Amino acid sequence: xxxxxxLVGLYPAPFRERWGPQIExxxxxxxxxxxxxxxxxxxxxxxxxxxxxxxxxxxxHRWVGxxxxxxxxxxxxxxxLEAELDDRASAAGFRAGLVNGFAxxxxxxxxxxxxxxxxxxxxxxxxxxxSARLLMGPATVGAGVVAAVxxxxxxxxxxxxxxxxVLGCWWTSLGWAxxxxxxxxxxxxxxxxxxxxxxxxxxxxGCLAAALSAAGTMxxxxxxxxxGWDLLSTVGGVALIGLACLLASMVHSLRGGWIGLNC
Amino acid sequence: VxxxxxxxxxxxxxxxxxxxxxAINAAIEELTGERLGPGSLYGALARxxxxxxxxxxxxxxxxxxVRLSPGGREVLExxxxxxxxxxxxxxxxxxxxxx
Numbered sequence: 001x002x003x004x005x006x007l008v009g010l011y012p013a014p015f016r017e018r019w020g021p022q023i024e025x026x027x028x029x030x031x032x033x034x035x036x037x038x039x040x041x042x043x044x045x046x047x048x049x050x051x052x053x054x055x056x057x058x059x060x061h062r063w064v065g066x067x068x069x070x071x072x073x074x075x076x077x078x079x080x081l082e083a084e085l086d087d088r089a090s091a092a093g094f095r096a097g098l099v100n101g102f103a104x105x106x107x108x109x110x111x112x113x114x115x116x117x118x119x120x121x122x123x124x125x126x127x128x129x130x131s132a133r134l135l136m137g138p139a140t141v142g143a144g145v146v147a148a149v150x151x152x153x154x155x156x157x158x159x160x161x162x163x164x165x166v167l168g169c170w171w172t173s174l175g176w177a178x179x180x181x182x183x184x185x186x187x188x189x190x191x192x193x194x195x196x197x198x199x200x201x202x203x204x205x206g207c208l209a210a211a212l213s214a215a216g217t218m219x220x221x222x223x224x225x226x227x228g229w230d231l232l233s234t235v236g237g238v239a240l241i242g243l244a245c246l247l248a249s250m251v252h253s254l255r256g257g258w259i260g261l262n263c
Numbered sequence: 264v265x266x267x268x269x270x271x272x273x274x275x276x277x278x279x280x281x282x283x284x285x286a287i288n289a290a291i292e293e294l295t296g297e298r299l300g301p302g303s304l305y306g307a308l309a310r311x312x313x314x315x316x317x318x319x320x321x322x323x324x325x326x327x328x329v330r331l332s333p334g335g336r337e338v339l340e341x342x343x344x345x346x347x348x349x350x351x352x353x354x355x356x357x358x359x360x361x362x
Contacts, residue, residue, distance in 0.1 A: 019305045022284040022326060026301040029285070034301050041302020051309040 004028055007038045014063070015045045018053040047246055050253035062195035064250055068113040068205045070182040075212040075243045076106055077178045081171070082219055082236040105211035113204025115185050115193045123192035130187050138177035145170045202251050209247035216240030269299050269307035274316065274331065274339040281320055281330035284308065311335065 004027040008020050023041075027034040045051070049063040079102055117123040145166055148154075154166060185193060196204065216237045223233025276282065276290035284304060292298045299307070308329065311317040316335030320328045331339065354360070 015309065019284075019309065023301050023305050025326075026284055026288060026304065030298070030301065037300025037302040039302070041300070041306050044302065044306050045309070048310075051306070051313040053309070053312065 002028070003032070003035060004038065007035065007042060010042045011045050012049070012052055012063075014052045014054070048249075048253070050250060057198075058195045059190070061198060061201055061254075062115045062190070062193065064254065065113045065115045065196045065201055065204070066182070066185055068201075068208055068247060068250060069110055069185070071243050071247055072106055072110050072113070072208040072212070073178045073182055075208070075215070075240055076103075077175065078236050078239055078243075079215050079219070080174070082233065085232060102211050102215045105207055105214070109204050109207030109209075109211055111204070112200050113196060113208060115195050117188065118192055118194050120192075123188070126188060126192055127184065131184050134180040134183055134187070135177060138173045138180060141169055141176070142173035145173065198254060202254055205247050205251045205254075209244045209251065212240045212247065213244035216242075216244060269303045270311055270316075271339075271342055272299070273304070273307050273311060274335055275343075277317060277329065277331045278336070278339060281328040283326035283328040285326065287329075 004024055008016065008024045008027070011020065011023070023038070027038050046067070049067040050060065052060070052063055054060040054063075117127040149166060152158075154163065216239070218237075219233050219240065220237025223230040223237055272291050272295065273287055276287055276294065279290070282290065287308075288298050288304055291304075308317065312319065312329070314334075315332055316338055317329045318332045320330060
């Protein structure tokens, strides 16, 4: 299997179906010089579902909602990671307030932007089955970590390699759960999912963008103005603001505000 | 106004008639001396198609030619006139010959 074929295979399915053979032919003709550009094209395509070839507007709204949800969950992961790893005493109160306020706005955004399973017995059962199958692995790892900590009584005096191992497993389970959660709705048949209405989608993506930009600004602010420059907060804040900008650009494209050639 | 913007370049070469992806890139290479990477080229084509500025013609095997839509022609003309105005002013101020 060639590198080009693997990279083309990473494009979103609708994009691949429409342009895949042509991209592959072009990239094979250019050779390895095209690999970086191709990889950037894959990321660009995933981050801009509004440009995927669509059969209908409602299909586009479903994809935009799904990518919005994935970006929102990625933002939640960054905020949670930041709140857990930032051990500066000055950040403790700020951390609790940030996580609570952020979680509320994020939950509202996810609720509004996410496509929902149709209210039928078949759709509900299929979604529950799909969720259980996808979340089984990370839930098992997470539960294993909790059980290990409560049984062995992990404490400050425990060996550092053990603490690192437990922490690594915990974060792996959270990251894995985030990825799997994003795969639940795309795994369902299109007839079982109701896409969000345009207005609901815009408000939902707006809430997600507001939550991520507020959290990003506060984290970035605390990283550069606190007791000294903090690399983790700076990187986390910039990443969150980047995600918020992507969500805002999705709202912009939904409004049809991108007819110019510069977007 | 960005003369090297990939979407502008694609629209420019399509102004001469329908082309498929490989031929579009060959025409861009002739125009600018450089080919676009496959990610940039098909990202630009997907955006232009989503905006309704280009439209696909029935396919020929793996290659599906695209052509400018009436809206694409309008947007391209507006963009090029804007570039031409900027270029004319810049060249005049430099005292250079527009030719």
